[in-house]
Amino acid sequence: MRTPVCELVGCDLPVFAFSHCRDVVAAVTRAGGYGVLGASTVSPVQLEVELAWLDEHTDGRSYGVDVLIPTSYDPRAEVPPEQLEALVPAGHRAFLDGVLAEAGVPPLTEDARAQLRTDLAAGRGGMTPAGARKLLQVALTHPQVSMVVSALGAPPADVVEELRAKGVVVGALCGRARHAEKQVAAGVQVLVAQGTEAGGHTGDVATMVLVPEVVAVAGDRAHVLAAGGITHGSQLAASLAMGAQGVWCGTVWLGTRESELDDFERQVLFDTPTEGTVRRRARTGKPVRMVRSELSEVWERPGAPAHLPTPLQGVLYNEAHARVVKARRGDLWSFPAGQSVGALHAETSVADVVYRLQLECAEAFERVGAIAQS
Numbered sequence: 472m473r474t475p476v477c478e479l480v481g482c483d484l485p486v487f488a489f490s491h492c493r494d495v496v497a498a499v500t501r502a503g504g505y506g507v508l509g510a511s512t513v514s515p516v517q518l519e520v521e522l523a524w525l526d527e528h529t530d531g532r533s534y535g536v537d538v539l540i541p542t543s544y545d546p547r548a549e550v551p552p553e554q555l556e557a558l559v560p561a562g563h564r565a566f567l568d569g570v571l572a573e574a575g576v577p578p579l580t581e582d583a584r585a586q587l588r589t590d591l592a593a594g595r596g597g598m599t600p601a602g603a604r605k606l607l608q609v610a611l612t613h614p615q616v617s618m619v620v621s622a623l624g625a626p627p628a629d630v631v632e633e634l635r636a637k638g639v640v641v642g643a644l645c646g647r648a649r650h651a652e653k654q655v656a657a658g659v660q661v662l663v664a665q666g667t668e669a670g671g672h673t674g675d676v677a678t679m680v681l682v683p684e685v686v687a688v689a690g691d692r693a694h695v696l697a698a699g700g701i702t703h704g705s706q707l708a709a710s711l712a713m714g715a716q717g718v719w720c721g722t723v724w725l726g727t728r729e730s731e732l733d734d735f736e737r738q739v740l741f742d743t744p745t746e747g748t749v750r751r752r753a754r755t756g757k758p759v760r761m762v763r764s765e766l767s768e769v770w771e772r773p774g775a776p777a778h779l780p781t782p783l784q785g786v787l788y789n790e791a792h793a794r795v796v797k798a799r800r801g802d803l804w805s806f807p808a809g810q811s812v813g814a815l816h817a818e819t820s821v822a823d824v825v826y827r828l829q830l831e832c833a834e835a836f837e838r839v840g841a842i843a844q845s
């Protein structure tokens with residue numbers, strides 16, 4: 472089931488997997504799909520470790536790297552990473568500390584806090600163009616990385632130029648057709664049309680509406696992948712029918728045993744219904760679809776301080792999230808996940824998901840073929 476985008480990036484199946492977890496990326500890639508490692512949560516040094524591992528565990532196949540290059544962010548955050556924490560206002564920190572203390576979540580140990588600071592200083596979560604450029608330089612030293620994808624705006628011209636000059640395919644996420652237009656004009660070759668159903672940073676247009684719009688914008692200038700809410704092979708068939716050349720999934724991998732989540736975190740996902748996610752600025756300062764919990768909702772309380780701009784909200788959120796995970800508090804846990812979380816009920820494996828998607832897609836085409844001939 473190869474489509475032209477598979478030829479372009481070097482994979483056998485039009486199933487693209489976004490994950491921050493290298494085990495998922497490797498397993499999808501080995502199964503014939505195309506794994507893309509989310510690099511926005513690691514430092515450049517850690518990214519090198521992850522990519523060296525992926526080179527070893529992907530049977531020589533190509534895989535991708537994803538970075539966040541926000542077009543809007545707090546310019547004060549372009550300081551050396553070790554100075555970022557100091558930019559978080561004390562009042563915001565006190566507010567979140569108060570919420571967690573009230574809920575009985577203990578503070579982190581000094582060692583754990585020191586580790587967070589060390590990671591931050593090393594450039595972890597560098598959600599600024601400068602931070603992303605450092606990650607890109609690491610990605611470019613790994614020849615198996617055949618595509619780099621960016622999100623949160625059209626990638627800057629120098630980034631596109633450098634990637635394309637080195638033969639690396641340029642992809643970008645878009646949530647509106649007019650964003651797709653800008654991205655194609657910027658030289659993006661693969662457009663990931665991501666509907667509001669998706670986990671992570673997302674807009675407000677549904678996948679079913681967005682994909683045909685982006686396909687129309689792309690014409691023969693770019694390839695389109697459908698994203699947002701896709702967990703079933705019939706949706707792969709529908710995406711291909713709408714003119715996309717494949718699907719790009721994120722949430723579905725969170726329920727696999729390869730994912731980075733702890734058992735208690737996976738259980739929260741299995742217990743979350745379709746309508747149990749919200750789009751909130753709580754995690755990064757930009758709207759992220761995530762599991763609804765006290766941690767996603769506190770900023771909506773009357774009298775709560777306003778969200779901080781990107782990337783400062785993330786600095787604040789990361790410590791709170793680490794406290795909730797350490798305390799294994801499922802009731803407070805919130806994580807990016809899309810509406811398709813309602814389709815996750817029990818642990819599975821990456822290979823099973825990839826196989827199931829193909830089988831269900833073939834069944835869907837058979838059904839539709841029978842209707843077309845009747």
Ligand SMILES: Cc1cc2nc3c(=O)[nH]c(=O)nc-3n(C[C@H](O)[C@H](O)[C@H](O)COP(=O)(O)O)c2cc1C
Pocket residue numbers: 489509510511537538539621622644665668669670671672698699700701719720721722723806807808809810811
């Ligand atoms: C846990 C999680 C983290 C995500 N982080 C990023 C990210 O750092 N960069 C990015 O481009 N997309 C990110 N996304 C969005 C995915 O790339 C993808 O578009 C989305 O998951 C597709 O919709 P789905 O979640 O319904 O499958 C994330 C998604 C999830 C579920």
